[in-house]
Amino acid sequence: MALLERVATLVRANLNDLVDKAEDPEKMIKQVILDMQNQLLQVKTQVAISIADQHILEKKLLEAEENERQWMHRAGLAVDKKDDALARAAVERSMSYRTTAASFRQQVEDQKSQVDNLKSALLRLQQKMAEAESKSDMLIAQHRRARSLGKATDAGNAMGDNSNAAAFDRMKSKVRHHEATAQAHAELVGDDVNAKFAAMEKQEEIDRLLSELKSKRSA
Numbered sequence: 001m002a003l004l005e006r007v008a009t010l011v012r013a014n015l016n017d018l019v020d021k022a023e024d025p026e027k028m029i030k031q032v033i034l035d036m037q038n039q040l041l042q043v044k045t046q047v048a049i050s051i052a053d054q055h056i057l058e059k060k061l062l063e064a065e066e067n068e069r070q071w072m073h074r075a076g077l078a079v080d081k082k083d084d085a086l087a088r089a090a091v092e093r094s095m096s097y098r099t100t101a102a103s104f105r106q107q108v109e110d111q112k113s114q115v116d117n118l119k120s121a122l123l124r125l126q127q128k129m130a131e132a133e134s135k136s137d138m139l140i141a142q143h144r145r146a147r148s149l150g151k152a153t154d155a156g157n158a159m160g161d162n163s164n165a166a167a168f169d170r171m172k173s174k175v176r177h178h179e180a181t182a183q184a185h186a187e188l189v190g191d192d193v194n195a196k197f198a199a200m201e202k203q204e205e206i207d208r209l210l211s212e213l214k215s216k217r218s219a
Helices: 002-012 015-021 025-080 084-158 162-218
Strands: none
Touching (some): 025 084
């Protein structure tokens, strides 16, 4: 699905690389967030449509299964009346609905898979957009500081003051180093928090499954 491919492209995008390569980082990152917002709206709409389609298919499946049961019941009545021809016709009709039900059952499974994929894409896109929005101010500020330092260095070179130029270069390097260190630390803290929550959720799921197993065994 083209929509999921576009979402995957946005999710894979490395914001830092985009800012470094962009001629106008501020404009670029605002455009990325706008693209994410547009795609988010499209995915939400598609999720709603897919869920509605799933409900329709599930309803048709139930109808086919009910018709299958009804015609088998009628076949039984015909057998009781010693009407083999009518019973055979009823069984044949029941088998037809059984085939129809099997087809709808497969369609329901396929639709559920699509809904799950869309929901997963929606969640990833929401997380990526939140990341982009939280990082946008920081990345823009980084760019502005780097640009200011670059202008100061250019001014020093234009005046022929090599010592000042070297000082500005050292300052720029130091600022970038501090920014990179702070960013790495923030990402490590975020990863650690995510890992703790993942471990907590895993233990909860293990406890739930164990409790279910104990209940079944005791019964």
